[in-house]
């Protein structure tokens with residue numbers, strides 16, 4: 557079998573795949589014009605990797621393709637309809653990264669509230685020359701209210717940390733109510749607007765879909781408390797980034813912690829990078845050695861099952877199987 561590996565597949569997993577298959581690994585290539593990439597795509601039976609935009613145009617160039625295995629839980633890079641029409645399986649890696657991403661979201665909450673990167677810089681730059689005062693204080697996290705938009709696997713793990721670790725009050729919003737979160741963490745279901753109005757920390761952790769694209773924009777930032785801190789761990793396009801910039805400039809909210817951006821890698825000129833009250837990360841929610849290895853291994857398991865004609869454990873477009 558010919559397997560096209562893209563962007564991020566951990567080495568031990570890649571080595572294993574290479575034992576029995578013809579595997580070529582591509583990183584940082586222009587997928588519209590790179591000749592080696594396009595030549596291999598033409599023959600590929602399977603694709604495994606991260607963030608490869610799979611649309612009709614690409615599929616037209618991949619006549620043998622049977623399965624696309626994402627090394628991520630999010631699959632907004634896939635045109636599912638186009639894949640399903642061509643009976644090509646699509647898979648992702650849910651669950652195994654949940655705790656790691658929730659840890660990162662909490663890292664963003666703490667870093668933004670307690671201004672950790674800014675104060676770290678103060679110390680390392682040799683500017684800690686006198687006792688600090690209220691100009692350097694942060695805001696408490698414990699006993700505050702966190703609003704979680706998207707009470708799925710990761711949302712639930714954020715709620716668990718908020719409840720057991722920080723005695724926080726929890727509001728949540730998702731398409732459906734979650735009795736387990738209500739029972740275990742005393743989480744309260746709220747409409748989106750109620751959540752935005754009442755939360756000290758607003759955490760966005762939905763998938764990017766047609767419905768969630770630009771879910772949070774000017775109107776929503778205006779509803780938030782002036783002291784609120786906004787955290788985005790989902791995808792850059794779930795918010796209107798310019799509206800976030802404006803809300804921060806106008807003092808409509810107090811700060812933001814961001815792991816994701818409208819454009820990734822982020823434009824170095826992006827105004828968000830100039831703001832002390834914004835903590836920025838390079839989309840590293842699941843990026844620990846342990847979790848990335850597990851994600852690659854699960855993606856390979858999905859891929860190989862599909863190529864063997866078995867149903868992959870994490871098949872997204874179930875209808876191709878029926």
Ligand SMILES: NC(=O)C1=CN([C@@H]2O[C@H](COP(=O)(O)OP(=O)(O)OC[C@H]3O[C@@H](n4cnc5c(N)ncnc54)[C@H](OP(=O)(O)O)[C@@H]3O)[C@@H](O)[C@H]2O)C=CC1
Pocket residue numbers: 629630631650651653657705706707708709710711729730731732733761762763764765767768789790791815816839840841842
């Ligand atoms: N920053 C990073 O590195 C990472 C980011 N992510 C992002 O996190 C996302 C969530 O992952 P995970 O928790 O595993 O996914 P889940 O599918 O378990 O949870 C998604 C949640 O979002 C809710 N949701 C979906 N659409 C809407 C909507 N229109 N309005 C309100 N709520 C909505 C769902 O509600 P309901 O249950 O009611 O359907 C569900 O509760 C991923 O898709 C990915 O985009 C994931 C991993 C790492």
Ligand SMILES: O=CC(=O)O
Pocket residue numbers: 627628629630631653841842
């Ligand atoms: O962003 C990462 C993912 O797994 O989704």
